[in-house]
Amino acid sequence: MIKACVIGWPISQSRSPLIHGYWLRKYGIDGSYTRQPVEPAELAAFIAGLASSGYAGCNVTIPHKEAVFEMVARADDTTQRIGAVNTVYVRDRKIFGTNTDGEGFLNNLRSAAPRLTLANGRAVVLGAGGASLAVVNALLEHGVAEVAVANRTADKTEQLRRRFGSRVTAIGWTEASDHLGDCSLLVNTTSLGMKGQPDLTIDLSRLSGTAVVTDIVYTPLRTKLLADAAARGNQVVEGLGMLLHQAVRGFSLWFGVTPRVTEELHDLVARDIDPEFRR
Ligand SMILES: NC(=O)c1ccc[n+]([C@@H]2O[C@H](COP(=O)([O-])OP(=O)(O)OC[C@H]3O[C@@H](n4cnc5c(N)ncnc54)[C@H](OP(=O)(O)O)[C@@H]3O)[C@@H](O)[C@H]2O)c1
Incomplete structure (x- = not known):
């Protein structure tokens, strides 16, 4: 056995x-x-x-x-x-x-949002913890031109930029919504929105209607971020698939x-x- x-x-x-x-x-x-x-x-x-x-x-x-x-x-x-x-x-x-977290993240996106083209696009990633490292690396390996990362603790965003180089840009946690304008993918990698944690609250009004929103939190299956994005017509991808x-x-x-x-x-x-x- x-x-x-x-x-x-x-x-x-x-x-x-x-x-x-x-x-x-x-x-x-x-x-x-x-x-x-x-x-x-x-x-x-x-x-x-x-x-x-x-x-x-x-x-x-x-x-x-x-x-x-x-x-x-x-x-x-x-x-x-x-x-x-x-x-x-x-x-x-x-x-x-x-x-295998990075391939899990990408294969979930490929399967649930097959029309999303990431190569040469721009992604905004919320969070710079352990899971964020795998997600950011996967996006860069997949040819995303720029990954803008926002994290509550700014030091960790800087560390990520040093680790992965100039295609990663550090953005302020409270200014993340200002950077949504031309991104094709918004990813939550923080634990916010998870059962027992506060919800993630971010103003999505600048997000393009064609952008895809994904959350790697999967308890609950559909987080408030995903519910808010779906309510304004964005395609959403749940974290369980990852x-x-x-x-x-x-x-x-x-x-x-x-x-x-x-x-x-x-x-x-x-x-x-x-x-x-x-x-
Ligand atoms: N779907 C999947 O297969 C999968 C795989 C891995 C992880 N996950 C989920 O992803 C989440 C993160 O996991 P992880 O391993 O990366 O954890 P981690 O290393 O502890 O990182 C936690 C992240 O959340 C942020 N955060 C926590 N509380 C916050 C708050 N009150 N306000 C703002 N930011 C806050 C942290 O910011 P600071 O740096 O400022 O503390 C950090 O960026 C967990 O919910 C985990 O279950 C899912």
Whole structure:
């Protein structure tokens, strides 16, 4: 039996077992995917012992993504640019790290907004935390001409600009709405709007009617930002799709099958988040 898991501290909130468990059943694979609470003091020992514990790999979530990046034997170029690992896999008893958040973000957009052309366009990204690094890097790799980033803590926006170079511009948190005029994509990567957090409030009046708005927060499925954008006629893309698409490569690396993100999977996880969910 092939074993994989998700590690974090705490970990009870993770929906990854629901996603991978669905695929294991769907593809008839003799495998398991479990939640493993790993506290920071135990992290290095857990990662070093992954292969001897019989794991093919694991997902990594808050607060371990940056620490695991420092612990893996090898990480690909994209992961090195981001400096954080969300997927670990074992090859020849060596521990490899990769980051699939960026491809999850882009594949969700491709699937939900196929007519959006990002190359040579301008995007505004709210937030400069861990997930923002993966989103900004994915947009730049995808050929976006300029990514304007606004964050409450200005230092972090500057760090992002230094990390990624001149195609990233730093904009003030309170002036973000002034920069929406010619952007084709607005992304929220802050935790604002998440269940238990204050809503994100931003004046969308300057946003073009053809711009797409996406939120990587997925609890609730439709955040206030997305509801406000949809109410004024903008196409919106919910964050749950990013969670589903980022899981694809890990499953393939551990279990040897590239799984499909289907409506059935989407609805299974959507109902877990909101029992009232109806398509
Ligand atoms: N859909 C997916 O697959 C996916 C993947 C990863 C993450 N996420 C979600 O994305 C969100 C961010 O995750 P993360 O890992 O990037 O977290 P993080 O590293 O802790 O970053 C949090 C971000 O939110 C901002 N923020 C928090 N509270 C704020 C407030 N009251 N006002 C203004 N800004 C505030 C922070 O700004 P400061 O720097 O000023 O603190 C920072 O930019 C979470 O809700 C997470 O669940 C979704």
